[in-house]
Amino acid sequence: MGRSFGRLEDRVIISVAGKGGTGKTTIAVLILKTLIEETSKTILFVDADPSTNAPVVLNIPIKKTVGEVVEEFRKTVLDTTELGVDKSRIVEKWVMEVLMESPRFDLLAMGRGEGEGCYCYVNSVLTSILDKLASNYDVVIMDMEAGLEHISRRTERDVDIMFVVTDPSRMSLETAKRIKELIPEVHVEIRRLYIIGNKIPHGEFESYASKVGEFDLQLIGIVPPDPEILNFSVKGLSLLNIPDNSPSYEAVKNICRKVRLI
Numbered sequence: 001m002g003r004s005f006g007r008l009e010d011r012v013i014i015s016v017a018g019k020g021g022t023g024k025t026t027i028a029v030l031i032l033k034t035l036i037e038e039t040s041k042t043i044l045f046v047d048a049d050p051s052t053n054a055p056v057v058l059n060i061p062i063k064k065t066v067g068e069v070v071e072e073f074r075k076t077v078l079d080t081t082e083l084g085v086d087k088s089r090i091v092e093k094w095v096m097e098v099l100m101e102s103p104r105f106d107l108l109a110m111g112r113g114e115g116e117g118c119y120c121y122v123n124s125v126l127t128s129i130l131d132k133l134a135s136n137y138d139v140v141i142m143d144m145e146a147g148l149e150h151i152s153r154r155t156e157r158d159v160d161i162m163f164v165v166t167d168p169s170r171m172s173l174e175t176a177k178r179i180k181e182l183i184p185e186v187h188v189e190i191r192r193l194y195i196i197g198n199k200i201p202h203g204e205f206e207s208y209a210s211k212v213g214e215f216d217l218q219l220i221g222i223v224p225p226d227p228e229i230l231n232f233s234v235k236g237l238s239l240l241n242i243p244d245n246s247p248s249y250e251a252v253k254n255i256c257r258k259v260r261l262i
């Protein structure tokens with residue numbers, strides 16, 4: 001996929017958040033599959049979860065994470081005070097090297113920084129590089145870290161659509177509600193926020209929708225429990241290759257249609 005910097009155009013930033021284990025990575029990858037199969041859009045998939053699960057689900061071996069790059073940069077370049085070159089260009093080059101390119105989408109794994117504390121310089125350079133990188137794609141899909149941390153730490157960015165994935169548990173809806181409440185406090189703009197009820201059988205749509213309504217949240221659709229997902233995970237196959245008639249994929253495709261992503 002092409003990767004010249006700074007192409008200006010309307011792009012859609014999608015983030016997939018929610019409580020741990022609800023199915024964020026699964027749903028994010030099924031959204032990716034939908035966009036690959038139903039559009040010709042250029043796509044950046046960002047694994048923003050420090051535990052870096054998406055490459056496993058996608059069956060793409062990653063070379064390095066952005067976190068590791070930042071750590072290397074901190075240990076080597078930042079200490080070299082006399083360096084005559086623009087340090088932000090070095091970070092930029094390194095980030096480009098960890099970008100995994102494939103014919104239909106690129107993948108960036110954020111990973112985690114090893115050290116403690118705030119590397120304000122590195123972080124601000126990184127933020128601008130990621131913004132520049134993101135502007136090169138039609139769609140950016142971000143598979144977020146579980147829970148609320150990414151919002152309270154302000155690593156969340158302005159996004160067009162945030163899908164908060166919930167499951168049958170009440171806890172997952174509590175987390176979704178907290179996410180919604182935290183957003184105005186941290187001054188990030190989430191233009192649309194929808195709940196996706198994952199692992200909910202089709203027959204339970206009505207009762208689940210009313211439960212979501214009690215939390216004052218908007219349910220956009222449900223994704224049924226799908227044995228094919230487990231099958232693919234056990235075999236270590238990329239979830240992108242799940243059959244097109246799988247109920248989970250059909251459900252996610254429908255949701256994408258509803259929110260006009262396709």
Ligand SMILES: Nc1ncnc2c1ncn2[C@@H]1O[C@H](COP(=O)(O)OP(=O)(O)OP(=O)(O)O)[C@@H](O)[C@H]1O
Nearest residue numbers: 020021022023024025026146199224225226229233
């Ligand atoms: N609709 C579904 N049907 C069957 N299994 C599912 C479904 N959605 C997710 N799973 C399974 O549930 C488990 C958790 O899913 P996943 O890893 O996508 O959740 P997550 O929210 O990304 O987790 P984490 O918080 O650890 O990042 C996985 O084993 C996945 O295969």
Ligand SMILES: [Mg+2]
Nearest residue numbers: 024025049053
């Ligand atoms: Mg995950």
